[in-house]
Amino acid sequence: MPNDTSCTTDDMAEPLKEHRVWSPGLRWFHWINALCVFALIGSGIIMLRETEFGLSADGRYFVESLHVHIAYLFALNLLWRVYLGFFGDTHARWSALLPRGPQ
Secondary structure, eight states: OOOTTOOOHHHHTSOOOOOOOSOHHHHHHHHHHHHHHHHHHHHHHHHHTHHHHTOOHHHHHHHHHHHHHHHHHHHHHHHHHHHHHHHSOTTTSGGGTSOOOOO
């Protein structure tokens, strides 16, 4: 017995449509955030194991200053996300973070 709700080959031939939900600003936030976290972890490991890496005093100062600059970028990126939470599009706002109940 055939099922009326089955898909036909004509239904499958319809191309998929792309729907971008997150704005470019929110995408940039996530990528910068991820890169900063990995860079902070990497520079922190280098500072923690400076003797194994054979860092000189100048090398240690460079890694420390790089670590601090990445942390500033991380903080500025967080401020950008707070701004988007108040003034971004509908999917970037704070009200979109929690699921809504039944409508």
